[in-house]
Amino acid sequence: MCTSYPDEVTSTADGQSVIEPGLVVVHRVGIGHSYAMCSCGWSGSRRLLKAAACQDAWGHAVENRCVVAYPMVVAY
Numbered sequence: 001m002c003t004s005y006p007d008e009v010t011s012t013a014d015g016q017s018v019i020e021p022g023l024v025v026v027h028r029v030g031i032g033h034s035y036a037m038c039s040c041g042w043s044g045s046r047r048l049l050k051a052a053a054c055q056d057a058w059g060h061a062v063e064n065r066c067v068v069a070y071p072m073v074v075a076y
């Protein structure tokens with residue numbers, strides 16, 4: 001008798017990928033210098049606007065199934 005379904009057991013409640021996702025954060029280094037970075041190894045380019053870096057982060061998260069951190073922006 002086999003009652004275990006590994007795929008369902010390891011899935012998260014919302015049905016997302018079972019692969020460990022990366023965590024995306026936006027680093028605010030200073031005025032006019034923000035960039036997004038992910039624990040999966042990806043990093044966005046330098047942005048003048050924090051909002052632009054946040055867009056990079058969201059875009060990466062959607063395309064690569066990574067997770068946006070909360071809080072998203074980390075000030076140095």
Ligand SMILES: [Zn+2]
Binds near residue numbers: 023038
């Ligand atoms: Zn990532």
